[in-house]
Amino acid sequence: MKQSSLRSAIDNATQSLIDAHVASPEVDARLIAAHLLGVPATQLILAEPTPGFEADYAALIARRVEREPLQHILGTAAFGVHDLKVGPGVFIPRPETEVLAEWAVEQAPTGTVVDFGTGSGALAIYIAERARPELVIGVEKSPVAIAAARENAAAHSNVRIIEGDMTDPDLLSELTGTVDLIVANPPYVPFVPEESGELEPEVYRDPLDAVFSGDDGMEAIRGLIPVAARLLAPGGKLGIEHDDTTAALTCELVEADGSFENIRNMPDLTGRDRFVTASKLRTN
Numbered sequence: 001m002k003q004s005s006l007r008s009a010i011d012n013a014t015q016s017l018i019d020a021h022v023a024s025p026e027v028d029a030r031l032i033a034a035h036l037l038g039v040p041a042t043q044l045i046l047a048e049p050t051p052g053f054e055a056d057y058a059a060l061i062a063r064r065v066e067r068e069p070l071q072h073i074l075g076t077a078a079f080g081v082h083d084l085k086v087g088p089g090v091f092i093p094r095p096e097t098e099v100l101a102e103w104a105v106e107q108a109p110t111g112t113v114v115d116f117g118t119g120s121g122a123l124a125i126y127i128a129e130r131a132r133p134e135l136v137i138g139v140e141k142s143p144v145a146i147a148a149a150r151e152n153a154a155a156h157s158n159v160r161i162i163e164g165d166m167t168d169p170d171l172l173s174e175l176t177g178t179v180d181l182i183v184a185n186p187p188y189v190p191f192v193p194e195e196s197g198e199l200e201p202e203v204y205r206d207p208l209d210a211v212f213s214g215d216d217g218m219e220a221i222r223g224l225i226p227v228a229a230r231l232l233a234p235g236g237k238l239g240i241e242h243d244d245t246t247a248a249l250t251c252e253l254v255e256a257d258g259s260f261e262n263i264r265n266m267p268d269l270t271g272r273d274r275f276v277t278a279s280k281l282r283t284n
Contacts, residue, residue, distance in 0.1 A: 067201035093122035116166035116184035121149030143159030167223025186220035229259035247273035
């Protein structure tokens with residue numbers, strides 16, 4: 001297969017993805033080609049197609065046409081400086097969550113950090129590597145995600161991934177009142193059925209219980225706030241990611257708990273309020 005044939009294959013794949021209403025057809029076509037050829041996408045122009053490339057490429061593009069997430073096809077998702085292992089059953093970390101990760105690093109935690117709903121381990125690894133606290137505990141209830149997170153975090157001695165539910169009143173009871181920082185990227189999308197067409201089909205390829213949280217998207221957030229209040233040390237920090245429609249409600253719930261001060265909205269990179277941050281009261 002010649003370079004000209006490679007360009008033609010990518011062009012044809014791009015058109016197929018356009019026809020399938022994929023949001024970034026050319027980028028996806030190039031990334032899938034680069035993945036198969038084992039080169040960075042920026043070096044495709046220099047790549048030599050391998051035997052069998054055409055058939056393998058067509059098969060992967062067909063999966064993307066069916067709206068299987070690109071990250072599942074590649075087997076990894078970028079977060080910070082890392083490509084994290086993901087796949088079916090593991091929530092794909094989103095770029096906007098890096099805003100929460102960077103906020104967490106800025107808090108300069110030194111003791112124990114807890115990451116509620118760690119999924120692939122993205123937040124836990126980012127904080128462990130950048131802030132270097134003594135320990136980051138990633139809490140996850142999915143066995144599939146736990147396995148992926150442990151593999152992703154294997155090189156980080158200060159990360160521990162445990163099985164648990166962020167809404168469990170007894171979660172990590174041995175750490176009550178001692179945690180420096182809690183971050184949470186819980187399920188927070190108000191449920192809508194796939195056939196409604198309101199959300200992109202890829203959303204429904206993530207584990208649904210990591211995406212949706214009741215009709216208003218708030219079930220997990222309601223449950224995790226009192227758990228966070230119990231675990232945090234006085235002055236400890238809390239950061240929660242939420243849907244762009246529930247900023248006010250998330251603030252209200254944190255305030256209603258009565259354990260927090262300095263409750264603030266925090267925007268994502270597009271200026272939408274997507275996070276709530278707060279500090280545990282130093283005195284009750």
